[in-house]
Amino acid sequence: MSEPTLGAQLAAFAVRSAKDGVPADVAASVHQRTLDVLGLCVAAHRLPTSAAAIAHVLDQGGHEQATIVGSPTRVTAAQAAFANGVLAHSLDYDDTHLPSVLHPSASVVPAALAAAEHAGASGELTVRAIAVGLEVAVRLGMAGYDQELGNSVFFEHGQHATSITGAMGSAVAAALAYGLDEQGVLDALGLTASMASGIIEANRTGGTVKRLHCGLAAQAGVNAAQLVRRGFTGPPTVLEGRFGFFQAWLHGQFFPDAVTDGLGSDWSVPGIFFKPYPANHFTHTTVDAGRAFRERGITPDQVAKVVVGVAGSTVRTIGEPIEVKRTPETGYQAQFSGPFAFATGLLGGGGLGAALDDYSDALATDPARRELMAKVDVVADERCNEIYPFQFPAVVTLTTTTGEVLVEEVLTNRGGPARPLSDEELATKFSDNVTGRLSDTAAAAVRRDVLDLQGAGDVARVLSPLAAPLAAPLAAMSTLIPAEESK
Template identity: 85%
Template sequence: MSYSPAANARPAGNPTGEPGAGPTLAQQLAAFAVDAATNGVPADVVASVGQRTLDVLGLCVAAHRLPTSAAAIGHVLDQGGHPQATVVGEPTRVSAIQAAFANGVLAHSLDYDDTHLPSVLHPSASVVPAALAAAEHAGASGELTVRAIAVGLEVAVRLGMAGYDAELGNSVFFEHGQHATSITGAMGSAVAAAIAYGLDEAGIADALGITASLASGIIEANRTGGTVKRLHCGYAAQAGVTAAQLVRRGFTGPPTVLEGRFGFFQAWLHGQFFPEAITEGLGTEWSVPGIFFKPYPANHFTHTTVDAGRAFRERGVRPEDVASVVVGVAGSTVRTIGEPIEVKRTPVTGYQAQFSGPYAFAAGLFGGGGLGTGLDDYTDALAQDPARRDLMAKVDVVADERCNKIYPFQFPAVVTLTTTSGEVLIEEVLANRGGPANPLSDAELARKFSDNVAGRLAPAIAESVSSEVLSLHTATDLVSVLTPLSTFTPQGDSE
């Protein structure tokens, strides 16, 4: 879906935001959800959902390297409860709500999950865990699960786009310091879980109405540190499953939860939103296939800077040849990857390095694994590596007018490098890898999954899981898909 709303656009369908003035936005989304769940979704959407589900599950496996992942799973196991759903890498089944939380935390923790542009949100890391947990609990078919994920992703993206201001050239959520990923992700998760549980139109609208009171997230950690952002998609997935379960028990929500005087958009965006982004083409134009996959495990704003570093490396530039570097990016991204510049030049942890423009350039120029840089290129040791620190000290991150005109449909970078001999070199990377303009191939997506599960899943098991997930729409239930992921084989042995 491509949408550029006019400033201060009026609500579609129910302009007053009051009952009785036509179907509300939540009711329109609910009708769309039931139609898709009943009648199916396009073939390209089905294929995309399979790829995104595989991507998320691979990320969940890979995230077990983090101490925060162990903490989140330990927290979940302490809660007890009925064995309803699977946590990736944990043989003890837990409640669906807790499984959604744990897998949501795992999926987003490496900052390697997909991104929709220009809404600048990561929809799969919450929607997929929520849908899988609810579907496993409900005994839903793979076909219904795929439809639930597709609709949940679409809802999350469309609500995110309702907060995208074309004149501002940015997400209003982001401008307010709000994490649209978790805020609209919770709403998409609610719809996905509601479909998996078999709720009708009224029930899905009620799930949205309840989840709006649970959706949250702020992004200050992107700037100055802290691991709280890793929790955001877990809370979003948990909120969606919780809301759907509560609706099954009789709780209801306001029909005008989105556009109402005291509703979702008033609370988050002070009432300035673009509802046509929610309703225009709903059911006929799908955003899901156009969501960007991430080739590198870092904040998406940094990816074109990595690519510029890789391009200089291919031109024969060595770190010791560099006198200075100016990374030109969209102004809206400077505060995330370039401020405070002293912090961004001296990340202490691999997690801080994921949000550093100077580190991104260093990672590209030094060269890495995976599809260009991999998980092993974002470690605490490399963040503090003296050679990389020396290079990062020479990197400035500034706003670039050309990049401003492209953002947020891409996250471009124009990088100017001056060598120690005085030569000035420029690399322009104006489109991200992994999006429609420069997609990752099936082989590259398969490489990403295999890299993510290496050392934890035996190759034969990884291949079987990949096959099962990519054909999820044909599965009778989720048991054969998720059970192999509940226990890791040490070092991925085939024994």
């Protein structure tokens, strides 16, 4: 008897997990990620692209099936998945899996919540569906990660792996929420492979389209599951087939063992990195180094020179051209600046050490920060090269005005398995994201119920505090999109 196809193995794993449950640490991680995503959805209402996406959805009309965060008007499940997926990814503050450099939760969580609300699925099933969807997205992403190359083949081809594999994970999550069997899950993968998409040219030359990617992925997954319920089918060899997913996207250069090795026993979900700071992930360890110097008593007037050493592959994103990185004009540009990251850490920020309001247009052009950034260089560091892309390390060397040379090495990212964020720290991030937009009572209810989602009988009730117009404080962050890579 021939071995089941890769898609069939994923479908069997998915249905088995939905029935038998997932490990406790995986379920706990799902609770945290769901809260993180919902907080990001609230915070993203500050962006005009968020208003545009929601207005687009509301203009379509349709049955009232699911909730858009921040909107009292319920929409179809697929529309809700789209809108919330756009919101979740738009601030570049969503979680990251390494070394695939995927942002899986921003598509899978919105898809699962929308389908679960529509189907009346229990919180317990929803948690399991999210867990499996995340696992599928990550494993498909890792199937495209070339260890010798040290990079994702998706990215080498200009493809946004987040939305491509995120669509597939969203389909599995939605299929489970709708109660599909193994064949149904396989068919949902088969349909979604014809919808999965995303190119990253906007990261290079600008444009707001990237903010749509996770919304389109979530919507594709929900649509596929619904179409399977109505009788549509997909190819059983959708992944490894001659004209399948891996051939189409990766030109046949894929690693099937990443899909199946340890499937059901070795879970990737708890190891996905949370972002503690709302900026390009490459800059986070530089923020931490700045914070460490601050804790050592270093003040800006004592700084003569700073050299930020990072992996060579990241220099072009956060350090080139250095004149631009030292003088960001907007808060959004500051999110991609190594010099600004160091200044933020040394001067001290809000939230967990750097919050949304720390990346404002005003602070990007603040004279004190400009003076400090002018002293910062960003260079390739061999030790960081050896660690990347499993972490985004930084080795920061500071020379004081008295000639003393000080070094801070931050070789692991905060928010990952080596330096995890606690429930309390994630609650702080959530609070920072929703303060001024969600009442204290509503925020407390969402935090309580989401962190106990597995015990909820009604997903709609959990989301109900978010189904109302949000307060609209003045946006601090810039809405401009730089011609930079976003991680």
